[in-house]
Amino acid sequence: MSSRxxxxxxxxxxxxxxxxxxxxxxxxxxxxxAGATLNAARAGDPDPMSWLLPGGFAFFVAVLWQWFGxxxxxxxxxxxxxxxxxxxxxxxxxxxxxxxxxxxxxxLALAYVRLFVVPWLGGEGDHGLANRLWSGFAAEWPPSQTPxxxxxxxxxxxxxxxxxxxxxxxxTVSWSGIPLLNTILLLSSSxxxxxxxxxxxxxxxxxxxxxxxxxxxxxxxxxALQAWExxxxxxxxxxxxxxxxxxxxxxxxxxxxxxHVCIGALMxxxxxxxxxxAGDFTPEDHFGFQAASWYWHFVDVVxxxxxxxxxxx
Amino acid sequence: xxxxxxxxAKGIGRWLFTTNHKDIGTMYLWFSFTMFIVGxxxxxxxxxxxxxxxxxxxxxxxxxxxxTMHGLVMVFGAIMPAWVGLANWMIPLMIGAPDMALxxxxxxxxxxxxxxxxxxxxxxxxxxxxxxxxxxxxxxLSTAYAPSSVTFFIFGVHLMGMSSIMGAINVIATIINMRAxxxxxxxxxxFVWTWLITAFLLIAVMPVLAGVVTMMLFxxxxxxxxxxxxxxxxxxxxxxxxxFFGHPEVYIMILxxxxxxxxxxxxxxxxxxFGYTSMVYATASIAFLSFIVWAHHMFTVGxxxxxxxxxxxxxxxxxxxxxxxxxxxxxxxxxxxLSFETPMLFAIAFIVxxxxxxxxxxxxxxxxxxxxxxxxxFVVAHFHYVLVQGALFSIYCGVYYWxxxxxxHMYDETLSKAHFWLTFIGVNLAFFPMxxxxxxxxxxxxxxxxLQFADFNMLSSIGAYVTGFSQLIFLYVVIRCIRGGxxxxxxxxxxxxxxxxxxxxPAPYHTFAIPPQVR
Numbered sequence: 001m002s003s004r005x006x007x008x009x010x011x012x013x014x015x016x017x018x019x020x021x022x023x024x025x026x027x028x029x030x031x032x033x034a035g036a037t038l039n040a041a042r043a044g045d046p047d048p049m050s051w052l053l054p055g056g057f058a059f060f061v062a063v064l065w066q067w068f069g070x071x072x073x074x075x076x077x078x079x080x081x082x083x084x085x086x087x088x089x090x091x092x093x094x095x096x097x098x099x100x101x102x103x104x105x106x107x108l109a110l111a112y113v114r115l116f117v118v119p120w121l122g123g124e125g126d127h128g129l130a131n132r133l134w135s136g137f138a139a140e141w142p143p144s145q146t147p148x149x150x151x152x153x154x155x156x157x158x159x160x161x162x163x164x165x166x167x168x169x170x171x172t173v174s175w176s177g178i179p180l181l182n183t184i185l186l187l188s189s190s191x192x193x194x195x196x197x198x199x200x201x202x203x204x205x206x207x208x209x210x211x212x213x214x215x216x217x218x219x220x221x222x223x224a225l226q227a228w229e230x231x232x233x234x235x236x237x238x239x240x241x242x243x244x245x246x247x248x249x250x251x252x253x254x255x256x257x258x259x260h261v262c263i264g265a266l267m268x269x270x271x272x273x274x275x276x277x278a279g280d281f282t283p284e285d286h287f288g289f290q291a292a293s294w295y296w297h298f299v300d301v302v303x304x305x306x307x308x309x310x311x312x313x
Numbered sequence: 314x315x316x317x318x319x320x321x322a323k324g325i326g327r328w329l330f331t332t333n334h335k336d337i338g339t340m341y342l343w344f345s346f347t348m349f350i351v352g353x354x355x356x357x358x359x360x361x362x363x364x365x366x367x368x369x370x371x372x373x374x375x376x377x378x379x380x381t382m383h384g385l386v387m388v389f390g391a392i393m394p395a396w397v398g399l400a401n402w403m404i405p406l407m408i409g410a411p412d413m414a415l416x417x418x419x420x421x422x423x424x425x426x427x428x429x430x431x432x433x434x435x436x437x438x439x440x441x442x443x444x445x446x447x448x449x450x451x452x453x454l455s456t457a458y459a460p461s462s463v464t465f466f467i468f469g470v471h472l473m474g475m476s477s478i479m480g481a482i483n484v485i486a487t488i489i490n491m492r493a494x495x496x497x498x499x500x501x502x503x504f505v506w507t508w509l510i511t512a513f514l515l516i517a518v519m520p521v522l523a524g525v526v527t528m529m530l531f532x533x534x535x536x537x538x539x540x541x542x543x544x545x546x547x548x549x550x551x552x553x554x555x556x557f558f559g560h561p562e563v564y565i566m567i568l569x570x571x572x573x574x575x576x577x578x579x580x581x582x583x584x585x586x587f588g589y590t591s592m593v594y595a596t597a598s599i600a601f602l603s604f605i606v607w608a609h610h611m612f613t614v615g616x617x618x619x620x621x622x623x624x625x626x627x628x629x630x631x632x633x634x635x636x637x638x639x640x641x642x643x644x645x646x647x648x649x650x651l652s653f654e655t656p657m658l659f660a661i662a663f664i665v666x667x668x669x670x671x672x673x674x675x676x677x678x679x680x681x682x683x684x685x686x687x688x689x690x691f692v693v694a695h696f697h698y699v700l701v702q703g704a705l706f707s708i709y710c711g712v713y714y715w716x717x718x719x720x721x722h723m724y725d726e727t728l729s730k731a732h733f734w735l736t737f738i739g740v741n742l743a744f745f746p747m748x749x750x751x752x753x754x755x756x757x758x759x760x761x762x763x764l765q766f767a768d769f770n771m772l773s774s775i776g777a778y779v780t781g782f783s784q785l786i787f788l789y790v791v792i793r794c795i796r797g798g799x800x801x802x803x804x805x806x807x808x809x810x811x812x813x814x815x816x817x818x819p820a821p822y823h824t825f826a827i828p829p830q831v832r
Binding site for chain 2: 010015018027035067083084087088095097099101104105106108112117118121125126127130133147240244246252
């Protein structure tokens with residue numbers, strides 16, 4: 001809440017701005033284009049509107065670029081008083097909370113599947129009766145075959161399922177190789193980022209830049225290794241999105257995490273560029289740095305949960 | 314800042330590019346009313362078909378599209394934006410802030426909505442037809458068996474979710490950071506308190522909704538098997554994730570209503586709100602409980618008995634804080650010097666009718682009894698009592714209460730009372746008989762029904778028409794009030810209390826550029 005000293009400097013309420021409306025145009029075009037493209041692909045039709053998705057997305061990103069640029073310029077002009085900076089801090093914190101809840105939905109799904117669905121389908125527990133529909137399916141995690149494969153093998157049929165729709169991979173992703181290395185990389189990147197922050201607060205800008213760059217490099221290595229692991233899983237292991245519930249949860253959890261690492265890396269790149277080339281951020285006032293840093297730590301925490309629940313357990 | 318000296322910009326640009334919380338609040342409210350009319354027309358199609366048994370006017374496929382679109386439009390297009398509109402208009406005025414904390418993002422939150430709904434409603438005109446799987450879009454109806462428009466539905470929900478999350482972040486940042494000096498948390502008006510908690514709920518559950526529609530998207534387009542047992546998933550998983558969002562969602566629609574009623578009653582009872590502190594804690598308790606009761610929507614899907622019992626008892630616990638609220642409202646009126654202007658009529662009707670909806674909620678909360686009620690018109694009656702006679706009535710209550718502050722004119726008391734009474738009669742005629750047909754076994758979401766339900770259904774349809782056309786009176790009253798009328802004083806009401814009544818009527822374009830000191 002505001003103290004008297006803040007009240008002396010008025011809260012900056014921006015003038016009219018075209019940015020939000022233009023951002024909406026970009027977002028709506030991009031999203032509508034995504035829908036049209038997906039539907040055309042599913043129906044096997046040619047897609048006359050295929051430019052909407054990339055075009056809208058590019059426009060959307062360009063507007064956001066302008067928008068963040070405007071905020072940064074306003075900040076440099078000294079328009080953002082302490083109270084407005086607190087608004088930004090609150091905005092970022094609650095945004096990260098919303099991201100936490102997004103991941104929560106997928107972790108909830110994974111937990112429910114592992115604790116209830118797979119055992120029931122395998123004939124265990126309260127609803128083991130479900131196994132009558134999928135005779136031959138055994139409850140194990142990761143499943144060596146999907147219920148449908150088990151049924152096909154047992155020579156049974158199910159009216160609702162198309163034959164061989166879901167094929168479980170012959171083997172699954174091990175935690176001990178790349179995932180463990182990736183865990184170490186990402187945890188180290190949080191440490192380097194923390195010390196970059198410490199360096200910033202201590203006014204050691206050179207050290208801050210180096211540590212930021214190091215964080216970014218660790219993050220990029222993580223993404224590269226993750227991409228390589230995906231490639232390995234798709235081609236060598238045969239683990240795809242269509243591999244049943246294990247593939248579904250594996251790819252959506254790690255995939256959305258990977259996307260968030262990329263967004264975090266983008267934020268860190270902008271932060272590094274601002275620090276290195278524009279001389280932004282002071283030991284007392286560095287919201288942009290702080291926001292990118294919080295986001296990165298959040299992505300890191302999600303990975304730890306993911307490493308435990310997807311790979312290890 | 315320069316903004317202090319500026320009035321609104323001229324022309325359409327004022328609305329497209331505005332950063333002003335009052336402009337944005339106004340846009341939200343008009344958008345909400347437009348969607349209310351659209352959703353209402355869908356409802357009238359439903360009620361027209363159900364006027365008599367037999368298939369008369371629409372095909373069953375189209376009937377399904379109507380029930381789906383009616384629910385989606387009313388929940389996400391009418392009720393929620395109305396609350397955000399009221400929040401935009403009133404929260405800065407009530408806490409002495411110059412505007413919302415993040416004004417540009419505020420505009421963005423609004424403008425996403427018309428595009429999202431245009432995309433959703435446009436599917437009605439597509440070859441495949443609009444979504445037809447009910448507003449709760451249960452898998453596999455909404456995945457394996459869905460029309461192709463489901464893709465646009467999914468992306469529409471993503472857009473609405475973004476809008477809601479950004480709106481809620483703005484509300485939270487405003488309330489935490491923008492209160493005038495001296496406006497401590499426990500001095501905040503109840504409407505601000507309920508919105509703070511609502512915003513928390515929104516940020517907590519809208520991402521979960523985004524998650525569940527994302528799983529649908531991948532099941533439909535990329536071959537995952539979240540909701541398909543053939544691949545090791547489970548359609549019931551959909552219901553768990555959906556209702557983890559869905560139950561807090563119903564409190565998102567009703568908590569701000571509690572806030573409005575708690576503002577209006579003291580004014581027209583000329584007594585301070587009874588039990589302010591307990592109101593705050595009751596609201597917080599309801600919000601907390603909303604996270605642990607979701608599976609009471611799923612008693613009949615075959616949960617383990619421990620689950621049935623847990624969710625039954627947890628749900629019944631909600632009656633305690635809700636009872637505290639109703640008790641406090643009644644006690645606020647007790648021995649007050651009451652007057653019955655239109656906002657007060659809506660408030661009193663809210664208390665009585667919302668409580669009826671609460672009681673049918675307790676009936677539904679009992680797992681063994683729910684096996685009879687599940688998916689019958691009894692459920693339809695229940696949630697319309699809490700959402701129409703609850704949320705909608707309190708939106709009207711708030712709009713009439715603050716309309717003079719917004720426009721600077723008093724509304725027409727006679728016409729608005731006609732609006733109230735016709736709506737009151739209409740909604741009760743429409744929804745009360747649904748309890749009976751539901752208990753007698755009429756399932757929801759069907760275009761045709763057995764003959765013994767005919768009389769009650771005809772009554773419901775007549776009630777729906779009375780309700781629908783009465784809303785035109787409201788539109789007329791509002792437009793007349795904007796155009797002119799008896800000038801409103803700053804206080805507007807004899808016993809009004811709070812910062813929003815300390816600024817002139819109509820409220821100037823910019824208020825509280827210098828925060829007031831609250832004692």
